[in-house]
Amino acid sequence: MKRILLALSLGLAASAWAQDDLLAELDAIAPPAPKAYAFATFKGTRIINQQSVELPAAGVGQFVIGHRFGALNDRPLYNLFGLDVAQIRFEYSYSPVAWLNYGAGRSSGSKTYDAFAKVRFTRQSRGPGFNWPVTTAYYTNATVVTTPFTDGFEHFFSDRLAYTHQFLMARKMNEALSLQVVPTLVHFNLVQTMDESNDQWGVAFGGRYKLTQRMALTAEYLLRANPLDQTRNPLSLGIDIETGGHVFQFHLTNARSMADPQWMMQTPGSWSKGDIFLGFNITRVFTHKAPEFR
């Protein structure tokens, strides 16, 4: 017993003298590895039309321009596959802190103005202590349609309004694959018929798969519980291209409108009939408040 103790302490002294375990000692004094948060779950704050759990960083503003061209089946040669007729959306948003983003936008379809906000609750992480398996966020949007009513009735201003609520849950499965599920509610102050519900429910699904460091495939679908008459579930397929300061998102979709209630719940187009629209989003960020870094 005593000898073992003696040998042990001699061994300790020897090891402390030893040269090559400086690295092991460094591990002992180095702070424990910080919690590693999943970052870049998606390249953009939208997957295609659908919001993603991503927010612009704190102090960063983001400008997005979206285009949706005419339907591929609408006299394709005459309209050059829809390129002659485009709908446009632009929006600007700002993140005062890392977990909050708000902004406003305007979509040319139905001349719709909107204001929106996104709040992040949890972040997927790995490391010591408790780790969330998913990143979660709440997204809300209020829209005003400004085209005149054509039904001959008198209308209140409130008839023009619709509200979107989404609870976003996403997981970066690995470096390449990210998946998202989004319970969705859209409230229309005015619907077309008595039979239709003002509250439209659905679950949206989205995903991206990275092909290279700067290119990814994306897809999204919205499954609706109580759809409005003569509308279809929106399905979009796309490709993300990152070029430093910009993200380019090209896609094919049966939803032409870009205002949230419209692409989610009022999509008339059908993939099988060829009502497919080519579109793109371009994202550019502006740093308003840089972090301390020198």
Added chain:
Amino acid sequence: MLPGRPKTKIPMKKSLLLLVTLCVSYSAMAQKLVSRDTYVHFFSETPVEDIEASLKDGVGLVNTETKEFVFQVNIQSFTFEKALMQEHFNENYMESTKYPKGLFKGKISGDVAFAKAGTYNVKLVGTMNIHGKDRAMTIPATIAVSKEGLVVLESTFIIKPTDHDVEIPSLVVTKIAKEIEVKVKSTLRAN
């Protein structure tokens, strides 16, 4: 004490020896200088864009006896002016989820007396591990020892992304310098 239990008493001579060896091992530990707030800054300069980032939580260890050293940083600690740059740095270039640390270890070459105040010009000879790729490097450094025994190591050197298999696509090749200037300032204290 229960009856019949063997006594565990260490004789005087041996316990003294034990104490001495323990003291020796302690003093061996005390020959290490430690830094937990090493500052690292890098700068990439091109006509198109300047990119810089820094951290101040690098750790370092210097054995004043053997003159061996090791410095380590968490790649994700680097903070940039633009958040998107930081994301691209981690995701596309350094792949910091896969290679979370940068490491430089080796030996100080040149005369330096850690116990005597003064400024010493030395060379750090060692292996730089960045992006999981080792590269042998010799870089100049100054070690300033103050009267109070504070040791400040400073160094400026060049890292080439290509040396560490950091892929830079042709699209951004004009924005990222081929030689990146790195500045290090490390204040070392007796542990």
